[in-house]
Amino acid sequence: MVRKxxxxxxxxxxxxxxxxxxxxxxxxxxxxxxxxxxEESVSTVLNxxxxxGIFNSVASFTFDVKNTYNSQQEGTVSYFxxxxxxxxxxxxxxxxxxxxKSAERYSFEIPALKTGxxxxxxxxxxxxxxxxxxxxxxxxxxxxxxxxxxxxxxxAFWKSAKADLAKVKPQFKVTEDVSxxxxxxxVFLIEMKSLDNLTIRGWMTIPKNSNKNKQFSVLLGxxxxxxxxxxxxxxxxxxAIITLNTRGQGNSRDVIHTERDAFISYNIEDKDKYVMRxxxxxxxRAVDFIYSRKELRxxxxxxxxxxxxxxxxxxxxxxxxxxxxxxxQNPILSDVHNLTGSVEWPIKDIRKYVAxxxxxxxxxxxxxxxxxxxxxxxxxxxxxxxxxxxxxDPYVPPANGFAVYxxxxxxxxxxxxxxxxxxxxQKYKDYEGAWMRDTFGLF
Amino acid sequence: MDYFKDTPMDKNMTQNKKLFKYxxxxxxxxxxxxxxxxxxxxxxxxxxxxxxxSVSYFFANKQYDSTSHRRAFDNNGRFHSVNYAFxxxxxxxxxxxxxxxxxxxxxxxxxxxxxxxxxTSGLQDIEIGLKYYLxxxxxxxxxxxxxxxxxxxxxxxxSLGYGYYGSELKLAFAGSGHLFGKQSYFVAENAVREYxxxxxxxxxxxxxxxxxxxxxxxxxxxxISIGGFYATSGNSMINPNPIxxxxxxxxxxxxxxxxxxxxxxxxxxxxxxxxxxxxxxTGRNTGAGSSVSASLNYRLDTR
Numbered sequence: 103m104v105r106k107x108x109x110x111x112x113x114x115x116x117x118x119x120x121x122x123x124x125x126x127x128x129x130x131x132x133x134x135x136x137x138x139x140x141e142e143s144v145s146t147v148l149n150x151x152x153x154x155g156i157f158n159s160v161a162s163f164t165f166d167v168k169n170t171y172n173s174q175q176e177g178t179v180s181y182f183x184x185x186x187x188x189x190x191x192x193x194x195x196x197x198x199x200x201x202x203k204s205a206e207r208y209s210f211e212i213p214a215l216k217t218g219x220x221x222x223x224x225x226x227x228x229x230x231x232x233x234x235x236x237x238x239x240x241x242x243x244x245x246x247x248x249x250x251x252x253x254x255x256x257x258a259f260w261k262s263a264k265a266d267l268a269k270v271k272p273q274f275k276v277t278e279d280v281s282x283x284x285x286x287x288x289v290f291l292i293e294m295k296s297l298d299n300l301t302i303r304g305w306m307t308i309p310k311n312s313n314k315n316k317q318f319s320v321l322l323g324x325x326x327x328x329x330x331x332x333x334x335x336x337x338x339x340x341x342a343i344i345t346l347n348t349r350g351q352g353n354s355r356d357v358i359h360t361e362r363d364a365f366i367s368y369n370i371e372d373k374d375k376y377v378m379r380x381x382x383x384x385x386x387r388a389v390d391f392i393y394s395r396k397e398l399r400x401x402x403x404x405x406x407x408x409x410x411x412x413x414x415x416x417x418x419x420x421x422x423x424x425x426x427x428x429x430x431q432n433p434i435l436s437d438v439h440n441l442t443g444s445v446e447w448p449i450k451d452i453r454k455y456v457a458x459x460x461x462x463x464x465x466x467x468x469x470x471x472x473x474x475x476x477x478x479x480x481x482x483x484x485x486x487x488x489x490x491x492x493x494x495d496p497y498v499p500p501a502n503g504f505a506v507y508x509x510x511x512x513x514x515x516x517x518x519x520x521x522x523x524x525x526x527x528q529k530y531k532d533y534e535g536a537w538m539r540d541t542f543g544l545f
Numbered sequence: 546m547d548y549f550k551d552t553p554m555d556k557n558m559t560q561n562k563k564l565f566k567y568x569x570x571x572x573x574x575x576x577x578x579x580x581x582x583x584x585x586x587x588x589x590x591x592x593x594x595x596x597x598x599s600v601s602y603f604f605a606n607k608q609y610d611s612t613s614h615r616r617a618f619d620n621n622g623r624f625h626s627v628n629y630a631f632x633x634x635x636x637x638x639x640x641x642x643x644x645x646x647x648x649x650x651x652x653x654x655x656x657x658x659x660x661x662x663x664x665t666s667g668l669q670d671i672e673i674g675l676k677y678y679l680x681x682x683x684x685x686x687x688x689x690x691x692x693x694x695x696x697x698x699x700x701x702x703x704s705l706g707y708g709y710y711g712s713e714l715k716l717a718f719a720g721s722g723h724l725f726g727k728q729s730y731f732v733a734e735n736a737v738r739e740y741x742x743x744x745x746x747x748x749x750x751x752x753x754x755x756x757x758x759x760x761x762x763x764x765x766x767x768x769i770s771i772g773g774f775y776a777t778s779g780n781s782m783i784n785p786n787p788i789x790x791x792x793x794x795x796x797x798x799x800x801x802x803x804x805x806x807x808x809x810x811x812x813x814x815x816x817x818x819x820x821x822x823x824x825x826x827t828g829r830n831t832g833a834g835s836s837v838s839a840s841l842n843y844r845l846d847t848r
Contacts, residue, residue, distance in 0.1 A: 317848070536684030543591045543639035 142171045144200075144231035148224045155493050155520030156240040161212040163239070165224055167198075168205040175200040177228035179208050184221045186499045187443040191220060200228065217242040219493070219500040237520070238493040240500055248505040250439040252478040259373070259473050260421050267297050267383045274394050276306070282333055286310050289333045294391055296349070297383040303353040304346035304388065305333035308397065317399045318342035319542045320392050322425075324385060324407035324414040325351050327434070328362045340544045342398050344391075348384040348414070350377060366448045367455035371462040373470035378435075382474075385418040389425065402426055402542045406534065408490075409497070409524060410434050413476050416506070420482035427541055428483065429534045431490035431526045436476040436502040439468060444499045477502075480509035487514050488537060490530045492522035586719025586732040587687050588678040589636035592848030597632040597840050601821075605834025608790070609801070613829045620656035622787055624832050627651045632840075634676075644674040644691075652704055654788040663788045665704035670711070671696045686720035695740065703795055704788050709742035715750075729757035744780040746797050756807070766809040770823070773802035792832065801828035805836075815844040 144167065151162040169175045180195035192212060200206050219240040226233050240246075253259070275293040282289035290306045308318060323345040325331050330352030331345035350358035350365055358377060360368055368377035385405070392398050405415040405425045412433035419428035434448070435441075442449055456464050472478065487510060491503040500518075507516045517530050539545065589595065603626040607617050618624070630648040637643055648669045655662035674693035681687045695711035702708065715736035722729060731754060738748040756768030778797035789795045805823025812818065819842065824835040 313846075533683070540681065540684050543588075543636070545588045545590045545636075 144169050144171065144175060144226070144228065146224075146226055146233060146235060148222075148235040148237055150222075150237055150239045150520050152239070152520075154518040155238065156243045156518065158242060159213065161215060161220070161239050161241060163210055163222065163224075163237070165208045165210070165226075165235075166205065167200055167208070167226060167228075169200040169228075170203055171230055172202050173229065174202055175228035175230060177226070180225045180227070181210060182223040182225065183212065184223075186219055186221065186501055188221070191215070198228065215241045217245045219243070219246075219504075236494065238500060239520070240493070240504070243500070243504045243518075244508065246501050246504040246508055248437045248440065248477050248509070250437065250472070250475075252475075252481060253472050256473060256478055257482070263297070263379055263383055264386060264421065267386060270295050270297060270299055272296075272387060272390055272394070274391055276395075279333075282335075284335045286337065286339065287335045289335065291353075292344070292391060294387050296387040297380045298357075300349050300357050300380065300384075301354065302347070302349060302384045302387060304331065304344055306342060306344045307333050307335050308342045309339040311339070317397060319399050319402035319538075319544060320344060320404065321538070322346065322385075322388060322392065322403060322405045324348070324405060324411040324418070326408055327410040328365055329411075340539075344388065346385065346388045348381040350381070354384075363451050364455070367452050370452060370455060370467050370470060371459055373473050376470060376474065378474050382414065382417045382421065385414050386422050389418070389422050393424065399542075400424070404429060404538050404542075406430070408432055408526070412490075416476050416483060416487070417474075417479045419485050419487065420479035423484060425485055427485055427538065428487040429490075429538075430487065431530065432492060432495055432498045432524050433476045433489075433503070433506060434497055435471070435474055436498050437505040438471040438475045440502055440505065441499070442468070444502070445497055447497055477506045477509045480506045481511065483510055484512050486541065487512060488530075488534055489514065489516045490526035491516060491518050492525060493518065493520045494523040497524050585676055585689055585691050585715060585734060586717040588639065588689065589634050589642040589676075590846065591636045591638050592846055593634075593636045594845040594847065595632075595634040596843045596845065599630050599632065599838060599840030601628045601630075601836055601838030602626070603628070603832075603834050603836040605825075605832030607833040609799075609825075609828030609831055609833050611830055613827060615828075615833050618656065618787060620658040622654060622656040624787065624792065624834065625653040625655075626792065640678045642676040642678075644672075644676065644693075646672040646674075650705060652788055652792060656787075663786075665702065665788060667702060667705050668698040669706050671698055672713075674713075682720075685722060686718065689717045689719075691715040691717065691736075693736075693738075695738070703784065703786070704792065706795060707740045707742065707744075707746055707797070709740035709746070711738060711740035711746075713738040724757065727757045727759070728763070729755065731755045744778050744797060746776055746778040748774055748776045750774050756809075764811045766811075768807045768809070770805045770807070771802065772805075773800065773827075775800040790830065790832075796831055799828070799830040801825050801831050803836075817842040 147166040149164050151164060165179060176199050178195050179198045181193065183192040184190055198206065219238055222237045222239060224235045273295045277291045279289045279291050287307045287309055291303065292306050293301055293303050296302045319341055321341050321343045323331065323334065323343065325347060328351060331347050334343045334345055347354040350360060358368065365377065369375040389403065392403055393400050403424060403426045405418050406429040407415045408431035412430035413435050415428050415430040416433055419425045452467060453464060456462050456467055489507050491498065491500055493500045507514065517526065517533065519527055605624045606622065607615050609615055628648060628650045630646060632646045634642055634644045650669050651666040653662045653664050672693050672695050674691050676689050676691040679688040679690055693713040693715065695713065697706055697708045697710065699705050700708060713736050715734055717732060717734035719732040720730065733753050734751065736750045738750065740746040752770060752772035754768050754770040756766055759765035759767060776797060776799050780797055784790045803823050803825050805821055807819050807821040809817055809819045819840045821838045825833050
């Protein structure tokens with residue numbers, strides 16, 4: 103599973119050299135085409151008939167089939183709808199005939215579905231073409247609530263963690279890396295001591311400015327799972343950009359340096375020693391760092407990230423009120439109990455870890471994870487927050503994402519991308535930037 | 546889970562930043578000769594000064610009469626006006642912007658029947674404004690409201706202005722986006738203005754501007770505008786003195802619509818020059834003229 107992820111990372115990393123990778127369309131979906139002859143094909147487009155793929159009552163979708171063969175295509179068009187755990191909800195199969203060089207549209211409406219998200223598999227099996235297209239849709243997503251309560255001592259647990267962090271002298275260190283400076287930005291390696299006295303590193307880039315008293319708004323970028331963050335440079339002359347490599351990642355792997363798959367489970371059997379406790383405190387320490395710098399604005403801090411970075415952004419905003427605004431894309435570990443049966447990762451890796459630890463049970467670990475559940479952090483967020491979700495996300499099922507969103511009791515906005523998986527589109531990034539600039543008055 | 550690598554965030558932030566570069570353009574002088582007018586709409590960065598000295602020249606050898614017919618002045622009359630103005634804005638906070646306008650005018654009227662031109666010159670009405678950023682739609686379209694106080698700097702000189710204190714309320718709507726593959730912006734605004742005095746004057750002023758950048762570095766910009774004044778007063782008499790009646794700044798019952806085009810060039814990210822030309826297309830009780838203007842726009846961030 104994680105190997106598959108790795109391939110995905112490599113692919114996206116490679117593609118990210120080109121701007122287009124982040125300008126993915128959220129609608130309409132690019133047609134799927136049968137392989138083989140270029141001049142003759144069957145192509146299909148499955149469209150959920152709502153911009154965000156969420157309905158109040160009746161779900162509807164259309165399936166467009168285009169036949170460029172010189173022969174009629176005969177067979178069936180079928181759908182198979184399941185809930186997020188794969189339990190069958192509804193199926194339908196209808197015979198179809200698509201004339202030579204013609205197109206057909208098949209429209210479907212599904213009434214009386216319960217609140218939640220559903221997976222839709224649309225199959226076509228005709229003379230010269232077989233294919234399945236997968237989409238998802240939701241019903242009354244704003245009513246989705248987690249079925250699992252927040253631990254009564256959740257706040258006390260994190261208060262204790264912050265108290266432990268406070269005992270560690272930060273010993274901030276800032277070293278200019280002249281070799282990475284650009285014509286308009288200076289690049290600094292930043293180091294600090296965090297929980298358990300681990301050294302945490304990251305990068306800070308600051309626009310060159312003749313005003314020595316200039317204070318910059320701060321973008322604090324938090325890392326995805328096992329991603330090594332590098333300095334971010336560019337043409338922006340308003341933002342200081344800090345990219346943090348939390349423990350066990352990037353250039354902060356002195357003590358914790360697990361195999362990639364093992365990181366998520368590191369010490370998970372003990373909630374007081376679980377790696378994420380330190381990781382989250384590393385983020386708090388990064389805010390301490392921001393507050394220690396006079397060239398940084400302490401009242402304008404955006405915490406942002408995707409995947410694990412989105413998770414950390416929400417956790418940080420919940421635990422540290424010094425964060426001004428928060429942007430979280432596809433946050434992992436959302437409604438953790440409800441991940442079981444819905445996703446392979448991280449459940450599979452956690453089970454594998456538990457299997458190798460005599461005396462540790464999966465249930466015990468999942469209980470520990472309640473203290474690390476995104477939706478439990480969400481209830482404590484008070485700053486404005488932007489959340490991005492993909493309905494086809496294999497690690498953050500949309501119902502889990504909405505359990506987080508609906509737990510937020512603050513100024514909030516969710517952007518849903520019905521045709522995307524574990525990612526958001528350029529539209530999100532544009533909105534995020536404009537929102538941040540407006541909030542910080544960077545007109 | 547490829548999140549937060551390197552280039553994307555930087556690229557995005559830069560892209561969003563570009564939208565706001567238009568602010569350089571939207572503070573441009575509208576050559577509503579001989580009175581300067583300044584487009585509002587977008588909010589101003591807190592701590593930012595915008596300083597804009599300008600000069601404009603207005604010439605009219607025709608006038609619109611009370612029935613909106615365009616005809617030459619008697620005896621080949623010619624009205625010229627040169628106007629110098631200093632306009633400044635300061636972003637007090639994210640929501641509030643302070644502005645000030647200090648105009649100085651030199652007016653001339655000449656005919657074939659007089660040996661010496663009639664001339665007047667002097668400071669006109671100082672305007673102090675406070676703009677409030679009301680709201681936005683998806684951070685692309687902005688609404689603002691601006692209250693302005695008008696303070697005459699002269700006494701008993703009808704060729705420079707009404708000599709009344711006044712106030713103005715302006716609503717502005719502005720936005721930016723892509724069109725024809727280029728970054729573009731628009732500003733739509735309307736202001737109502739009342740001068741308080743024995744012959745109080747009510748004015749409605751509107752302006753619509755559309756502009757676009759010509760290059761990817763945002764150095765060259767073009768804009769077109771249409772705008773106009775409508776003024777009415779308890780005293781509906783037309784002043785027989787042509788240096789007053791020809792001047793849209795001093796007439797009390799008049800109206801006009803003007804079209805203008807502006808070219809802007811950014812020397813640096815903080816210094817731009819705008820050249821504007823405009824002409825009246827309709828009017829009533831005012832000179833029928835054309836104008837050209839030049840304004841510098843300098844930004845200074847103090848925070």
